[in-house]
Amino acid sequence: xxxxxxxQYTREFRxxxxxxxxxxxxxxxxxxxxxxxxxxTLKNSxxxxxxxxxxxxxxxxxxxTELEAELSRLKRDLAxxxxxxxxxxxxxxxxxxxxxxxxxx
Numbered sequence: 001x002x003x004x005x006x007x008q009y010t011r012e013f014r015x016x017x018x019x020x021x022x023x024x025x026x027x028x029x030x031x032x033x034x035x036x037x038x039x040x041t042l043k044n045s046x047x048x049x050x051x052x053x054x055x056x057x058x059x060x061x062x063x064x065t066e067l068e069a070e071l072s073r074l075k076r077d078l079a080x081x082x083x084x085x086x087x088x089x090x091x092x093x094x095x096x097x098x099x100x101x102x103x104x105x
Contacts, residue, residue, distance in 0.1 A: 009037065017042055018049040 009017075021031040021042060028046070032039040064072075 007037070009041070014045045015049070018046050021046055 017031070017035050017037065020035070021028065024031065026034075028043050029039045032042040035042065
């Protein structure tokens with residue numbers, strides 16, 4: 001079964017949704033249905049707006065420094081090298097076993 005991707009709403013859409021909800025004074029489920037979004041998503045957006053924290057996903061992340069980017073790249077490279085090493089070890093073992101004389105008759 002394929003997974004359906006979650007929609008990503010822009011900051012403007014979320015602000016518009018919150019304003020619409022607050023002006024119309026509809027229940028959250030009804031307002032969300034009219035905006036074709038999840039009721040929980042709208043509820044979270046309204047709560048964040050009331051606290052003054054309305055942001056789009058990923059926007060609250062701090063920028064990655066050059067050193068952190070280099071560390072991330074090196075960790076990825078190390079993981080790839082380890083995977084290649086493990087594959088070579090398994091291949092070497094397989095070839096060595098195939099070349100040994102059989103002890104069974």
